[in-house]
Amino acid sequence: MRLPLLLGLALSLAALLAAVVSLVWTPYDITAMAIAERLQPPSPAHWLGTDHFGRDIGAMLMAGAQTSIAVALVAVGIGMGAGVPLGLIAAANRGSLIDEAVMRLNDLVFAFPSLVIAILITAVFGPSALNAILAIGIFNVPVFARVTRGAALSLWTLDFIRAAEVAGKGPARISVEHILPNLANLLIVQGTIQFSLGILAEAGLSYVGLGAQPPTASWGRMLAEAQTMVTLAPHVAIFPGLAIVLTVLGLNLLGDGLRDHLDPRLRRIR
Amino acid sequence: MTLLSVRGLSLSIDATPILAEVSFDIAPGETFGLVGESGSGKSMTALGVMGLLPSGTVAAGEVRFAGENLLSLPERRLTALRGNEIGMIFQEPMTALNPMKTIGDQVAETLLIHRAARRAEARAAARDRLARVGLPEERFPLSLYPHELSGGQRQRVAIAMAIALRPKLLIADEPTTALDVTTQAQILDLLKRLTAEEGMALMLITHDLAVVAGMATHVAVMQQGRIVEDGATGTVFRTRAHDYTRKLFAASGHRPARTARTRPETLLEVEEAVREYALPRPTAFAPHPRLRAVDGVSLTIRRGESLGLVGESGCGKSTLTRAILGLDPIQSGRVRLGGAEVTAGRTMPRALRARMQVVFQDPYGSFNPRHRVGRLVAEPFHLTGTPTDASDRVAAALEEVGLEAGDMTKYIHEFSGGQRQRVAIARALIIRPDLIVLDEAVSALDVRVRAQVLDLLARLQDSHGLAYLFVSHDLSVVRAVTDRVLVMRSGRIVEEGETETVFTRPSHPYTRQLVAATPVIPANWKEEAHDD
Numbered sequence: 001m002r003l004p005l006l007l008g009l010a011l012s013l014a015a016l017l018a019a020v021v022s023l024v025w026t027p028y029d030i031t032a033m034a035i036a037e038r039l040q041p042p043s044p045a046h047w048l049g050t051d052h053f054g055r056d057i058g059a060m061l062m063a064g065a066q067t068s069i070a071v072a073l074v075a076v077g078i079g080m081g082a083g084v085p086l087g088l089i090a091a092a093n094r095g096s097l098i099d100e101a102v103m104r105l106n107d108l109v110f111a112f113p114s115l116v117i118a119i120l121i122t123a124v125f126g127p128s129a130l131n132a133i134l135a136i137g138i139f140n141v142p143v144f145a146r147v148t149r150g151a152a153l154s155l156w157t158l159d160f161i162r163a164a165e166v167a168g169k170g171p172a173r174i175s176v177e178h179i180l181p182n183l184a185n186l187l188i189v190q191g192t193i194q195f196s197l198g199i200l201a202e203a204g205l206s207y208v209g210l211g212a213q214p215p216t217a218s219w220g221r222m223l224a225e226a227q228t229m230v231t232l233a234p235h236v237a238i239f240p241g242l243a244i245v246l247t248v249l250g251l252n253l254l255g256d257g258l259r260d261h262l263d264p265r266l267r268r269i270r
Numbered sequence: 271m272t273l274l275s276v277r278g279l280s281l282s283i284d285a286t287p288i289l290a291e292v293s294f295d296i297a298p299g300e301t302f303g304l305v306g307e308s309g310s311g312k313s314m315t316a317l318g319v320m321g322l323l324p325s326g327t328v329a330a331g332e333v334r335f336a337g338e339n340l341l342s343l344p345e346r347r348l349t350a351l352r353g354n355e356i357g358m359i360f361q362e363p364m365t366a367l368n369p370m371k372t373i374g375d376q377v378a379e380t381l382l383i384h385r386a387a388r389r390a391e392a393r394a395a396a397r398d399r400l401a402r403v404g405l406p407e408e409r410f411p412l413s414l415y416p417h418e419l420s421g422g423q424r425q426r427v428a429i430a431m432a433i434a435l436r437p438k439l440l441i442a443d444e445p446t447t448a449l450d451v452t453t454q455a456q457i458l459d460l461l462k463r464l465t466a467e468e469g470m471a472l473m474l475i476t477h478d479l480a481v482v483a484g485m486a487t488h489v490a491v492m493q494q495g496r497i498v499e500d501g502a503t504g505t506v507f508r509t510r511a512h513d514y515t516r517k518l519f520a521a522s523g524h525r526p527a528r529t530a531r532t533r534p535e536t537l538l539e540v541e542e543a544v545r546e547y548a549l550p551r552p553t554a555f556a557p558h559p560r561l562r563a564v565d566g567v568s569l570t571i572r573r574g575e576s577l578g579l580v581g582e583s584g585c586g587k588s589t590l591t592r593a594i595l596g597l598d599p600i601q602s603g604r605v606r607l608g609g610a611e612v613t614a615g616r617t618m619p620r621a622l623r624a625r626m627q628v629v630f631q632d633p634y635g636s637f638n639p640r641h642r643v644g645r646l647v648a649e650p651f652h653l654t655g656t657p658t659d660a661s662d663r664v665a666a667a668l669e670e671v672g673l674e675a676g677d678m679t680k681y682i683h684e685f686s687g688g689q690r691q692r693v694a695i696a697r698a699l700i701i702r703p704d705l706i707v708l709d710e711a712v713s714a715l716d717v718r719v720r721a722q723v724l725d726l727l728a729r730l731q732d733s734h735g736l737a738y739l740f741v742s743h744d745l746s747v748v749r750a751v752t753d754r755v756l757v758m759r760s761g762r763i764v765e766e767g768e769t770e771t772v773f774t775r776p777s778h779p780y781t782r783q784l785v786a787a788t789p790v791i792p793a794n795w796k797e798e799a800h801d802d
Contacts, residue, residue: 159630160638165597167650168623181640
């Protein structure tokens with residue numbers, strides 16, 4: 001394993017660990033306010049300082065990791081779960097009406113600005129983490145469908161697919177048995193990229209108040225709340241910002257590293 | 271006097287030796303042939319001469335071109351030489367041209383880069399060079415894009431670019447390997463004419479002994495980064511002093527020992543098969559023009575027979591093959607295997623499908639890189655149901671094609687091209703079909719590996735009573751392994767008959783043209799081979 005992969009793994013695992021630990025323990029209760037201790041800079045008692053309500057920022061970041069990862073993970077799950085089969089179906093029926101219908105539907109979803117849809121969803125159902133998941137997830141579907149279809153199309157021209165056809169295998173079976181495993185690299189990379197974009201999107205939606213609602217902690221909302229105090233107490237903005245940057249960076253490194261590591265051909269060249 | 275003198279050229283990349291002590295001379299106006307199998311270091315020698323070695327390459331020795339040692343020249347001087355004094359053309363005309371630029375601009379570019387002419391003059395010169403390589407103004411305006419040309423025409427454009435500044439040396443790296451025989455003959459003729467008229471030296475790199483025999487005055491045989499033998503072409507071919515040269519020579523004309531075991535029963539019958547494709551509309555509302563890829567083809571293969579199907583790219587042989595394999599439907603006519611109708615896709619019963627298998631050309635694309643060999647070879651069991659002793663049968667099939675049972679657990683990238691074709695044959699063999707379609711199955715292999723695979727195919731045919739449909743553009747291979755042959759052109763069978771008869775006394779003009787275009791080693795050079 002090479003350094004970028006290790007670094008990516010370490011950063012991603014750190015975020016994951018923080019999220020998991022926050023399920024059972026945080027250094028301070030993030031719903032308890034202590035106005036007397038507000039806006040304290042980092043100290044032995046509060047390693048990352050406190051916010052304007054005197055809540056421990058470290059504890060809030062841990063809880064926020066939970067929200068970010070849950071939202072991004074489920075959103076990528078929705079995107080892959082629907083997008084990959086759609087892409088495979090389109091590629092297996094390339095050139096047909098089915099292909100055309102699937103891809104044009106994708107274009108339609110692509111054509112809507114995601115933020116506007118998110119606003120629409122929250123306007124109808126009210127702002128919540130669940131609606132943020134839905135909004136982000138829906139926009140992941142065409143991404144995965146396109147990536148899958150594009151790569152699958154070039155695989156369909158290869159001779160080993162001919163050999164499978166000669167062995168009497170139908171398009172569904174070939175898609176699952178031969179196409180999908182050869183897309184794994186690509187999907188892992190795209191998955192981690194979408195995962196990191198999902199974290200950014202969740203932060204963005206929370207920032208404008210359309211994501212997780214108080215008292216659920218969220219990195220994006222922490223940034224939004226810190227905005228007015230950034231000159232007074234910069235650490236209130238810096239730490240959530242760093243959390244987002246490092247997690248996204250870690251995921252991208254992880255995706256790239258995994259692609260190289262998982263491919264038997266690349267493994268041999270090294 | 272020599273134009274290019276290579277002395278003791280050694281190359282290594284990351285401590286792996288690539289070339290060892292390569293020495294040869296090219297005189298002005300001479301055609302020099304460099305022959306060897308893939309991986310022998312032919313192309314690296316050419317890149318060394320051009321100073322285009324990949325980064326990390328350590329070179330030792332001397333490459334003197336017109337007195338200057340190219341290895342010690344700074345990059346600025348080298349760029350001035352490249353294109354100007356030394357031109358180069360490559361194997362793949364599809365990728366050697368920039369698809370976004372017109373052919374006129376590409377040829378003119380060479381002149382502009384070397385500031386040999388102003389824009390208007392450069393275009394005039396480009397026009398002139400393109401005409402010289404057989405692309406006259408009337409039919410091939412400068413404004414054409416590479417995709418509007420055929421492979422042979424693109425190779426002509428590449429040649430025009432290489433000779434734009436009348437270089438003293440032209441390096442041609444497998445210039446005709448990707449082309450059809452008749453196109454190959456035309457390109458070789460063109461190169462011959464240009465070297466004669468321009469007094470240009472040609473360094474011809476190829477794996478094909480017959481091509482060298484017809485072109486080069488002087489030849490060097492390369493093996494594993496060394497030149498094992500060199501001299502005047504006729505002498506090298508006649509004496510074959512080095513063991514490797516003898517092996518190459520024997521392999522290139524190799525004919526597996528086979529006895530015709532054709533039985534009278536008909537196995538495969540194609541009657542008046544027609545397959546059309548819709549082409550893109552020429553304008554937005556015009557109807558789709560239709561291309562008849564297969565135009566009323568009829569053929570029969572008897573049990574145990576080996577039938578050849580030859581034709582150039584685009585003649586419809588692949589489409590016909592797909593129809594025979596039941597992968598694509600035909601629009602009229604019928605295909606019958608052992609009396610039962612072959613239909614495309616799901617409608618064809620598995621038991622019928624199990625009676626034929628296929629081996630493809632590309633040893634790299636024929637296998638799912640994510641599966642182990644055991645699973646790859648077992649894939650056709652999908653047709654018959656996996657037997658309880660499947661893994662024993664896979665092991666037996668691998669051993670039958672000259673591999674080991676232990677290879678089952680390996681991935682395909684661990685095998686060489688020739689071994690991969692053996693795996694492909696094992697896969698085709700595993701369910702004991704009656705017919706194996708060999709779609710250019712040995713075209714991508716080096717001559718010696720090709721000879722071994724042909725031997726293997728002949729042996730398997732003998733022991734299993736297999737019938738082969740041998741689809742190829744390579745006439746010499748078809749001649750060596752088939753009983754009967756069909757010649758296909760523009761979707762039709764133009765000639766059919768016993769292989770030897772068709773090749774020695776071709777009756778259709780197209781067959782005659784094909785036979786004439788196939789490069790051969792002169793018979794009197796071969797004869798003396800029997801003496802040693």
